[in-house]
Amino acid sequence: MKVGVLGTGDISHAFMYAASIAGVITESVYHREMEKAVRFRDQYGILKAYDDYEQFLSDDGFDTVYVGLPNGLHYQYGLKALENGKNAIIEKPFCSNIREFDQLLEMANRKGRFVLEMDRVQSLPNFKSIKDHLNDIGNVSVASANYSQYSRKYDAYLNGTIGNVFTTEFSGGALMDLGVYPVNAFIALFGMPEKVTYKVTKLPTGVDISGTLLMEYKQFNATVIVSKNSIGNKHIMIQGEKGSILTETAPSVIEDLKLITRKEVTDISYPQPHDGFAYTLMDIKDIIENRNMQRYSDRLKQTKSVVTVLEYARKSAEIVFEADKNTY
Ligand SMILES: NC(=O)c1ccc[n+]([C@@H]2O[C@H](COP(=O)([O-])OP(=O)(O)OC[C@H]3O[C@@H](n4cnc5c(N)ncnc54)[C@H](OP(=O)(O)O)[C@@H]3O)[C@@H](O)[C@H]2O)c1
Incomplete structure (x- = not known):
């Protein structure tokens, strides 16, 4: 190659x-x-x-x-x-x-x-660790992720320079930029949700500067918070009846992975010496x-599921890209 x-x-x-x-x-x-x-x-x-x-x-x-x-x-x-x-x-x-x-x-x-x-998430050694330890936490009762990162480009935006990431022309917004990682993670772990609803704060350009995505599964719900104009406690947390899995790093990075039970906290991080990319x-x-071809088809299936969830989420928040209007 x-x-x-x-x-x-x-x-x-x-x-x-x-x-x-x-x-x-x-x-x-x-x-x-x-x-x-x-x-x-x-x-x-x-x-x-x-x-x-x-x-x-x-x-x-x-x-x-x-x-x-x-x-x-x-x-x-x-x-x-x-x-x-x-x-x-x-x-x-x-x-x-x-x-x-x-x-x-x-x-x-x-x-x-x-x-x-x-896509970063699926290939990360620590994402494999989450998968490997999912059975240890029993039935999942709730999952959440927060990817809030104050963007330099937001300062520029406030000063009148509108970066591509804040336009519908370039298919921008917080969900497309940051939300894609936790959405990817939850789909890879739990499959397609039955329903998605996205509530947002919009910029006048029409894209979401922050928002909360609800992914509804049969037995539990997963929420994803994203923001490009505030800071927050970046994390992925999957809570089950027997314990929880937590990373307090960005959902694109996934380091310092912990298994938390009622008795103890165990580091379940796998060696991950390189940048996720x-x-x-x-x-x-x-x-x-x-x-x-098997891995290829698995990755394509995952990508299509993510694209589908992002589109349905945007629809629920009435975010329309120029690309949606094209007939090609
Ligand atoms: N930046 C990150 O840390 C990061 C991380 C993960 C993923 N990504 C993904 O990487 C992609 C690029 O993001 P970015 O923030 O790096 O974007 P960007 O800096 O705005 O643009 C990336 C490149 O595209 C060029 N470009 C911009 N507008 C163009 C146009 N109309 N026609 C042709 N080329 C154009 C830019 O040239 P100029 O420099 O001359 O504008 C630059 O070389 C996005 O899909 C993003 O989701 C980025």
């Missing part, structure tokens, strides 16, 4: 770190401004820099495109990459709605290529290079 990177923002730098751990070679980089593409190329000793997407895609030095662009661009750039015979690894959240998911998958299948979400890329590399 050799990669061409789209975008030169923070997340593309994080990708390069993950690539160095996972042993993935980056051959080319694209940015719509040549100067930024060249700066990124030179920083990492990448072979080629492009500011023309068509030319970038016709470079046969790499087989896989990493889409590190704002949410609202994932679909169009990912689709074009697939159409041109590349695999596509797309940042979270994978796309804006279910229709986009179906079309990306349809194109990947038609071209015999892979399309995968760069690296584990995801290792998994994706395995799927693509070894054509591991």
Whole structure:
């Protein structure tokens, strides 16, 4: 697997770190401004820099495109990459709605290529620990997560500069940005909820700056609190009749995992020396290079479930993206 990177923002730098751990070679980089593409190329000793997407895609030095662009661009750039015979690894959240998911998958299948979400949660060793210890807490009675992180971009927003993450044009908002991690975790642990309801505080731009998502399961409820304009106690907590599992780190990070029973508190963290990104890329590399179709289909199923919950949640909060109005 050799990669061409789209975008030169923070997340593309994080990708390069993950690539160095996972042993993935980056051959080319694209940015719509040549100067930024060249700066990124030179920083990492990448072979080629492009500011023309068509030319970038016709470079046969790499087989896989990493889409590190704002949410609202994932679909169009990912689709074009697939159409041109590349695999596509797309940042979270994978796309804006279910229709986009179906079309990306349809194109990947038609071209015999892979399309995968760069989701952190499932690949983390400590997420595996949560799964391994779920039986220890007995029947789940309630689950909760809080991912509140005051955003620098919110200060800029207050000063009149509206970042992509705060627009419906780029499929932004707190749920799409932060909520995607705990939603991913709860779906991977408990499956699809029977019902979702999202109550929000909206910006005048139409996106949620904070909100509370209720995921209703047969026997219990899971809540997810997200906020980009306040700080909070980041955590995931799963409470059962015999004990609880708790991490008080960000739901994208999941460290310092504890099993709490009436008698004792036990550290159940697994070794997790790398940044979370690296584990995801290792998994994706395995799927693509070894054509591991079972793992591929499991990940796609998970991604579709997350995209579906996010869309239903948004609908309940009347958050409409430009992508929802497109007929393609
Ligand atoms: N940032 C993080 O820590 C982080 C963490 C996890 C996941 N993600 C995901 O990574 C993706 C990118 O997020 P981000 O916050 O890094 O976004 P961003 O900084 O706003 O943009 C990422 C890259 O896309 C470029 N870009 C912006 N608008 C564009 C346009 N209209 N056409 C083409 N290129 C454009 C940016 O160029 P300029 O720099 O010139 O604007 C930058 O190189 C999102 O899907 C997000 O959910 C980000």
